[in-house]
Amino acid sequence: xxxxxxxxxxxxxxxxxxxxxxxxxxxxxxxxxxxxxxxxxxxxxxxxxxxxxxxxxxxxxxxxxxxxxxxxxxxxxxxxxxxxxxxxxxxxxxxxxxxxxxxxxxxxxxxxxxxxxxxxxxxxxxxxxxxxxxxxxxxxxxxxxxxxxxxxxxxxxxxxxxxxxxxxxxxxxxxxxxxxxxxxxxxxxxxxxxxxxxxxxxxxxxxxxxxxxxxxxxxxxxxxxxxxxxxxxxxxxxxxxxxxxxxxxxxxxxxxxxxxxxxxxxxxxxxxxxxxxxxxxxxxxxxxxxxxxxxxxxxxxxxxxxxxxxxxxxxxxxxxxxxxxxxxxxxxxxxxxxxxxxxxxxxxxxxxxxxxxxxxxxxxxxxxxxxxxxxxxxx
Numbered sequence: 001x002x003x004x005x006x007x008x009x010x011x012x013x014x015x016x017x018x019x020x021x022x023x024x025x026x027x028x029x030x031x032x033x034x035x036x037x038x039x040x041x042x043x044x045x046x047x048x049x050x051x052x053x054x055x056x057x058x059x060x061x062x063x064x065x066x067x068x069x070x071x072x073x074x075x076x077x078x079x080x081x082x083x084x085x086x087x088x089x090x091x092x093x094x095x096x097x098x099x100x101x102x103x104x105x106x107x108x109x110x111x112x113x114x115x116x117x118x119x120x121x122x123x124x125x126x127x128x129x130x131x132x133x134x135x136x137x138x139x140x141x142x143x144x145x146x147x148x149x150x151x152x153x154x155x156x157x158x159x160x161x162x163x164x165x166x167x168x169x170x171x172x173x174x175x176x177x178x179x180x181x182x183x184x185x186x187x188x189x190x191x192x193x194x195x196x197x198x199x200x201x202x203x204x205x206x207x208x209x210x211x212x213x214x215x216x217x218x219x220x221x222x223x224x225x226x227x228x229x230x231x232x233x234x235x236x237x238x239x240x241x242x243x244x245x246x247x248x249x250x251x252x253x254x255x256x257x258x259x260x261x262x263x264x265x266x267x268x269x270x271x272x273x274x275x276x277x278x279x280x281x282x283x284x285x286x287x288x289x290x291x292x293x294x295x296x297x298x299x300x301x302x303x304x305x306x307x308x309x310x311x312x313x314x315x316x317x318x319x320x321x322x323x324x325x326x327x328x329x330x331x332x333x334x335x336x337x338x339x340x341x342x343x344x345x346x347x348x349x350x351x352x353x354x355x356x357x358x359x360x361x362x363x364x365x366x367x368x369x370x371x372x373x374x375x376x377x378x379x
Contacts, residue, residue: 001036002097003104005089008032010108012146012344013116016136026342030081033088040091047311047354048087054304055083055340058297059274066273075274082340082347089351098355102157105348109150110163113170116143120177131179144180145332145345147171151187153352155194155325164194182335189328197321253287253335260286263295271298285337289346292337301339308353315356322356 008029015025059076093101116135119125125132134143151171158164168191175184263272263283274296277285286292293301316323329349338346 002093002101005029005033005036005092006101006104007108009344009348010105010112013112013135016134016138019136022138026081030084030088030342033092034084037088037091042091042094044087045090045358047307047358048090050307051087052083054307055079058300061270061297061300062274065267065270066275069273070275070279071273072275072278075278078342079274079340081342085342085347086351086354090354093351093355095355095358098352099157102153102352103159106150106154106158106167109146110167110170113147113150113167113174117170117174117177120174132177134178140178140180141183141336142343143178144175144183145336145338145343147175147180148183148186148190148329148332149344149348151190152326152329152349155190156322156352161198165191182331186328186331190325193325193328197324256284256286257288257291259283260288260291260295264291264298267298268294269298269300271296271300287335287337289333289337289339293339296339304340308350311354311357315353319356323353326353326356 012022012025012029014020015022059079062076063071112135116125119135120132125135126137127133131140133140134146151168154164154167168187172184172187172191175187263276266272272295276296277283286295290301290305293304312323312326326349329345332345341347
């Protein structure tokens with residue numbers, strides 16, 4: 001059951017490849033999770049109850065705010081689907097099978113990453129002024145976010161280090177060619193953390209030397225050969241690009257962030273409602289998940305972030321390695337407005353953090369390396 005759910009979610013790129021609306025793929029996955037959760041004999045956890053109360057209250061408050069406004073039902077349906085998916089995953093995926101879920105998602109995603117890179121190199125993926133898209137012409141940032149989830153799950157659950165680092169190289173190639181800069185930084189950070197967590201626990205002469213060589217190499221690149229850093233900033237991060245480089249205000253995001261704060265200030269307690277950005281012709285979404293939540297739901301949205309922060313804190317006390325690997329994903333919150341969304345990022349990240357905060361998980365994969373082995377063997 002767990003592998004079927006993970007496989008259905010990892011197979012999302014198929015919808016983009018064959019040209020089917022991704023909403024249909026999300027609906028299929030939602031129906032599958034709903035069915036399995038109804039068949040599950042397990043009790044509903046306190047986390048599921050909290051999420052249900054938060055989403056239900058958000059919808060009710062938003063409906064009251066928009067009672068005299070032009071309302072789009074799409075946002076309300078999306079929130080309900082997010083709740084079904086998130087709560088359903090928490091019910092269906094037992095604690096002891098979380099590693100199995102993460103590893104299955106990672107392994108199935110390997111094929112899509114290799115296929116994507118191959119299609120780019122063969123000229124089968126369109127590009128816009130050198131920036132390649134995701135499957136089916138989907139936005140590069142969407143592809144970058146999906147790859148971040150793939151690498152994070154692999155860093156936590158993948159036993160085969162050679163496979164993980166091979167996939168990391170493929171994913172880094174895809175993300176670089178899509179010019180998804182935030183995703184590139186996140187992916188590099190996760191790969192580096194996985195490497196360090198694999199090396200540090202095994203304190204012997206070879207690992208001490210390897211760790212020292214890595215640190216010295218990075219230091220030399222940064223301190224001695226400044227041109228390498230400049231090359232990275234120029235080619236990978238496009239710091240000198242006229243349209244996307246330094247001086248563009250994060251490609252116009254600064255202005256959007258100011259607008260979102262103004263929207264929040266106009267209604268700080270209840271927000272302006274789920275349909276605000278759909279009906280507004282003067283305002284654009286802020287490309288920032290925190291400001292997006294504040295604008296639509298006011299300070300009430302902080303209850304959700306508080307829930308995630310609490311979950312991360314509890315998980316870190318028991319399983320610091322996993323939380324450390326997931327930590328770089330926070331960067332993506334600053335540059336996209338996926339607050340409650342069905343895409344793998346942020347939905348599956350919310351699920352992983354929440355599930356990691358529960359006790360007695362990840363009792364499988366006992367042969368994983370270094371700190372990842374310790375994570376898999378936690379009681």
